[in-house]
Amino acid sequence: MPQESQKPEKVYYFGTCLMDSIYPEAGLAGLKLIQREGVQVIFPREQSCCGQPAYNSGFPKEAQKVALKQIRLFAENYPIVVPSGSCAGMMKHHYPLLFEGDKNLQRVQQFSERVVELSEFLVQSLDIQLADRGQPIKVTWHSSCHALREMHIIEYSKALIRQLQNVELVELQNEHECCGFGGTFAIKQPKISGTMVADKVSDIRQTGAERLLAGDCGCLMNISGAMDYQNVSIRTQHLAEFIWERTHAK
Amino acid sequence: MPNDTGPNFQQNASRALDDQQLRKNFKFAMGNFILKRKQIFSDESETEQLRQIGNTIKQRALSQLPQLLERLEQNCSRNGIRVHWAETTAEANQQVLRIMNANEANRLVKGKSMVSEEMGLNEFLQERKIEVVETDLGEFIIQLNDEKPSHIIVPAIHKNKQQIADIFHQKLPDTPYTEDVEELNAIARRTLRQKFYRAQVGLSGVNFAVAETGTLCLVENEGNGRMSTTVPPIHIAVMGLEKVVERLADIPPMLRLLTGSATGQLITTYVNMITSPRKPGEKDGPKEVHLIILDNGRSAILSDPQLRQTLQCIRCGTCLNHCPVYTRIGGHAYGFVYPGPIGKILNPQIEGLKKAGELATASSLCEACAEVCPVKIPIPQLLRRLRNESYTSEHLATVKDGGCKKNLMETIAWKGWEIINTHPQINAIGNKIMSRLGARLPRIGPLKQWTRYRTAPKLAPKSLHQLVDEEGIRHE
Amino acid sequence: MSDSSRDQILNRLHAAIGEQPQVIPEPADLPQESLDRSQKIEKLKVLMEAVRTEVHVIENQDWTTVLKDILKKRDLRTLLYAPGTPVGDRLQEAWMQESDELPELVTYDGDIEDFKEHLFGIDAAVTSTVGGIAETGAVILWPDEKEPRLMSLVPPIHIAVLQADKIHSTFSEAIEAENWAQRLPTNVVLISGPSKTADIELTLAFGVHGPKELIVLILHENR
Numbered sequence: 001m002p003q004e005s006q007k008p009e010k011v012y013y014f015g016t017c018l019m020d021s022i023y024p025e026a027g028l029a030g031l032k033l034i035q036r037e038g039v040q041v042i043f044p045r046e047q048s049c050c051g052q053p054a055y056n057s058g059f060p061k062e063a064q065k066v067a068l069k070q071i072r073l074f075a076e077n078y079p080i081v082v083p084s085g086s087c088a089g090m091m092k093h094h095y096p097l098l099f100e101g102d103k104n105l106q107r108v109q110q111f112s113e114r115v116v117e118l119s120e121f122l123v124q125s126l127d128i129q130l131a132d133r134g135q136p137i138k139v140t141w142h143s144s145c146h147a148l149r150e151m152h153i154i155e156y157s158k159a160l161i162r163q164l165q166n167v168e169l170v171e172l173q174n175e176h177e178c179c180g181f182g183g184t185f186a187i188k189q190p191k192i193s194g195t196m197v198a199d200k201v202s203d204i205r206q207t208g209a210e211r212l213l214a215g216d217c218g219c220l221m222n223i224s225g226a227m228d229y230q231n232v233s234i235r236t237q238h239l240a241e242f243i244w245e246r247t248h249a250k
Numbered sequence: 251m252p253n254d255t256g257p258n259f260q261q262n263a264s265r266a267l268d269d270q271q272l273r274k275n276f277k278f279a280m281g282n283f284i285l286k287r288k289q290i291f292s293d294e295s296e297t298e299q300l301r302q303i304g305n306t307i308k309q310r311a312l313s314q315l316p317q318l319l320e321r322l323e324q325n326c327s328r329n330g331i332r333v334h335w336a337e338t339t340a341e342a343n344q345q346v347l348r349i350m351n352a353n354e355a356n357r358l359v360k361g362k363s364m365v366s367e368e369m370g371l372n373e374f375l376q377e378r379k380i381e382v383v384e385t386d387l388g389e390f391i392i393q394l395n396d397e398k399p400s401h402i403i404v405p406a407i408h409k410n411k412q413q414i415a416d417i418f419h420q421k422l423p424d425t426p427y428t429e430d431v432e433e434l435n436a437i438a439r440r441t442l443r444q445k446f447y448r449a450q451v452g453l454s455g456v457n458f459a460v461a462e463t464g465t466l467c468l469v470e471n472e473g474n475g476r477m478s479t480t481v482p483p484i485h486i487a488v489m490g491l492e493k494v495v496e497r498l499a500d501i502p503p504m505l506r507l508l509t510g511s512a513t514g515q516l517i518t519t520y521v522n523m524i525t526s527p528r529k530p531g532e533k534d535g536p537k538e539v540h541l542i543i544l545d546n547g548r549s550a551i552l553s554d555p556q557l558r559q560t561l562q563c564i565r566c567g568t569c570l571n572h573c574p575v576y577t578r579i580g581g582h583a584y585g586f587v588y589p590g591p592i593g594k595i596l597n598p599q600i601e602g603l604k605k606a607g608e609l610a611t612a613s614s615l616c617e618a619c620a621e622v623c624p625v626k627i628p629i630p631q632l633l634r635r636l637r638n639e640s641y642t643s644e645h646l647a648t649v650k651d652g653g654c655k656k657n658l659m660e661t662i663a664w665k666g667w668e669i670i671n672t673h674p675q676i677n678a679i680g681n682k683i684m685s686r687l688g689a690r691l692p693r694i695g696p697l698k699q700w701t702r703y704r705t706a707p708k709l710a711p712k713s714l715h716q717l718v719d720e721e722g723i724r725h726e
Numbered sequence: 727m728s729d730s731s732r733d734q735i736l737n738r739l740h741a742a743i744g745e746q747p748q749v750i751p752e753p754a755d756l757p758q759e760s761l762d763r764s765q766k767i768e769k770l771k772v773l774m775e776a777v778r779t780e781v782h783v784i785e786n787q788d789w790t791t792v793l794k795d796i797l798k799k800r801d802l803r804t805l806l807y808a809p810g811t812p813v814g815d816r817l818q819e820a821w822m823q824e825s826d827e828l829p830e831l832v833t834y835d836g837d838i839e840d841f842k843e844h845l846f847g848i849d850a851a852v853t854s855t856v857g858g859i860a861e862t863g864a865v866i867l868w869p870d871e872k873e874p875r876l877m878s879l880v881p882p883i884h885i886a887v888l889q890a891d892k893i894h895s896t897f898s899e900a901i902e903a904e905n906w907a908q909r910l911p912t913n914v915v916l917i918s919g920p921s922k923t924a925d926i927e928l929t930l931a932f933g934v935h936g937p938k939e940l941i942v943l944i945l946h947e948n949r
Contacts, residue, residue, distance in 0.1 A: 015718070021714075054667060062667065066672055145616035180574070183615075190703065191702075197703060225705050228704070314747060316736050335732035341731060387925040406926070414926055439934055443935075473937075476936065499902070503753070516862040517859075533836065534837070549738040553741070
């Protein structure tokens with residue numbers, strides 16, 4: 001059981017670039033979930049992107065500059081909660097690699113150590129207890145690759161879903177397979193990426209779920225775009241927004 | 251100019267994706283491999299321990315590679331195995347030819363060897379009127395059909411039994427059409443026994459070469475490798491120079507990792523350890539054993555401490571089986587000897603980025619390969635590095651053709667991205683303009699590719715930054 | 727010239743490693759369990775049977791009697807054996823006592839070059855083994871002058887005789903206990919089952935090149 005002492009007084013919140021422009025409601029929901037547990041949330045105004053797009057595309061210098069900007073903004077010794085397995089993985093595991101041999105390395109490492117993904121934070125540090133107020137619903141869950149293989153936090157996300165009494169979780173057949181997003185991969189190899197996401201959509205459809213949940217906006221944007229394109233009317237939603245919707249008093 | 255630009259990967263991949271039979275064959279086979287690996291490595295912590303051992307053994311071997319190769323040469327020579335060194339595949343081919351000519355040999359049987367594929371040995375020898383027969387069943391099938399392997403462990407996995415039945419019926423004399431797998435195997439056995447019987451030279455690859463004892467280790471299930479290395483009077487083994495390990499004691503863990511990862515087996519049917527040619531008094535085994543050690547760009551890879559990890563590979567093929575891209579397009583689409591994730595990091599380093607650099611873009615960096623690699627090669631990390639090598643300035647590059655993809659468009663785009671993401675005011679304005687434009691954004695460039703399979707993302711009317719402001723969240 | 731290729735390659739490798747190569751610590755030892763004799767027999771048997779080996783544990787009994795029963799069920803003309811080995815000599819003795827309905831014993835006469843035609847027509851062979859590996863299920867053969875390499879490969883049936891006290895828990899243990907690194911012969915083979923392939927649609931088929939049947943006789947004297 002998590003210790004009460006693990007619960008911090010203040011945390012930073014890193015809203016990610018995709019949440020900022022495409023899924024702001026989900027970003028806000030994650031933030032409110034933390035606040036509701038009595039933790040003060042700080043949102044550094046000048047934050048932007050973790051730098052992963054450039055880092056993955058072969059432009060580490062540009063990624064470094066953007067990363068350093070964030071590192072400066074999150075200077076105090078508070079946990080940095082990130083509502084994305086992929087951005088969290090970038091900041092926690094790849095920043096130290098990105099700055100290998102750089103004079104800022106030590107500072108970067110101190111930053112990376114504080115990064116924690118939202119689901120893990122809610123479960124491990126806050127021991128959050130969810131009271132479901134929503135109608136019965138059948139949902140399915142997509143694991144993002146980096147949440148799964150870098151952050152190893154999928155069990156926390158699922159534990160949160162299972163806390164919701166009226167929610168039935170049906171798992172995908174190929175839950176561990178990539179949805180085909182991969183950032184610029186979707187642009188550089190459109191047909192391969194398109195086939196991957198089409199397969200993901202078929203997998204989602206065969207579950208009979210009304211809604212697809214995920215913890216990463218990149219995957220959500222990819223999968224919802226493909227479902228929309230194919231006229232599949234299954235709603236997609238970030239886990240944080242789903243939980244907030246179902247648990248807060250209107 | 252195929253030499254300069256390499257194969258057209260996108261076109262090949264596209265054709266593969268449209269081939270429903272091919273996709274079905276791969277999906278079935280890869281799913282099966284994943285399951286079998288999972289069963290054999292069911293104890294996660296033990297597997298992790300084992301992978302760590304594998305990683306250390308290979309890293310240790312690479313950190314003293316020249317010494318180990320010299321020691322291997324010394325011990326092989328002492329045992330009577332003749333060692334040859336080849337800088338290039340052309341030189342390795344010449345060495346095989348020279349050995350054959352010196353023995354007036356014109357019939358060669360082959361056990362499975364990816365290095366011989368890398369050498370293009372079959373074509374080279376056939377042009378010189380030498381009969382070359384692949385004896386691994388999968389290799390035999392595709393050789394009959396004049397194809398290349400589509401997988402490094404199961405080379406004919408892209409074919410189903412109907413297709414194989416057709417090949418046997420058409421290419422082997424007096425062979426009736428049959429889809430019965432037992433019968434197809436019996437046909438291969440009959441045909442190939444004749445070949446083993448008559449061959450003057452047997453050629454094989456090497457899974458591990460032990461420096462300490464001068465021993466060549468080969469694993470297999472069929473027995474064709476043992477046939478090729480025991481029946482003909484001459485055995486030639488070809489190996490990439492990274493295949494050497496330090497001690498005999500390294501072999502048991504490496505074997506467990508190799509067979510578990512490759513086929514989900516605790517051990518293969520045969521583990522064949524060859525330490526010398528036939529000794530006086532012995533009644534069989536080759537009278538001459540030759541070992542050809544091939545470089546072909548590997549020594550250059552060793553010089554970079556990060557890229558060096560590529561050379562840890564033991565060719566188990568498990569990264570192929572777990573790769574969502576490989577599973578969908580199969581091995582041929584890559585256009586190079588080594589397909590899949592390992593091919594994406596190996597080919598660009600051997601062939602250069604101009605020819606093979608595009609392979610590095612064909613990954614979503616999902617990390618499925620890194621998760622299962624028995625020697626823990628960080629393949630996604632090396633893919634990022636190769637992407638960077640493509641765009642870096644020529645003088646900073648370490649990989650062949652480094653900087654070949656550098657172009658103004660992408661340079662400006664990423665510089666622009668950097669400026670936007672380090673200047674909050676510009677970012678905020680940009681976001682506002684984008685959200686106003688919304689669905690009216692022109693479908694060009696990246697968005698054009700995106701919308702071939704999906705609708706365009708819809709930008710929210712208010713950004714998270716705005717919502718946070720409205721909620722009065724603290725900023726400091 | 728391959729001599730110069732050798733030097734160039736080695737020079738490049740030395741340069742790549744640099745003056746002060748990275749020092750990588752020794753790998754950890756493989757986790758292994760220590761088994762008693764009956765556990766080793768059981769584990770080897772279960773694992774080898776799982777890959778379609780026929781395993782007979784023969785306790786305090788003349789193994790040639792069991793072998794004769796096995797052979798009588800099959801219609802074989804010739805059985806290759808190795809005189810001058812304990813297994814071969816015992817076999818010969820047993821055949822002299824009684825060989826009705828049994829295959830004719832033949833020996834590996836001459837070098838492979840002269841014996842090839844005959845060898846490829848033989849129905850079965852009996853060899854000894856130097857040990858077994860419980861952990862993965864395999865027998866270990868060190869072929870020699872008396873028991874050539876192809877005995878265990880060319881005939882469609884291979885019968886291997888294994889002394890129960892020679893079964894090691896693991897491969898590592900076998901290598902260490904018998905000091906392999908100092909005394910490796912021309913060839914060592916580990917064999918876990920009959921020859922097999924799954925190259926066509928991953929459908930298992932046996933006997934593609936080597937023996938279609940592997941029969942292991944484990945001799946267990948526990949009196």
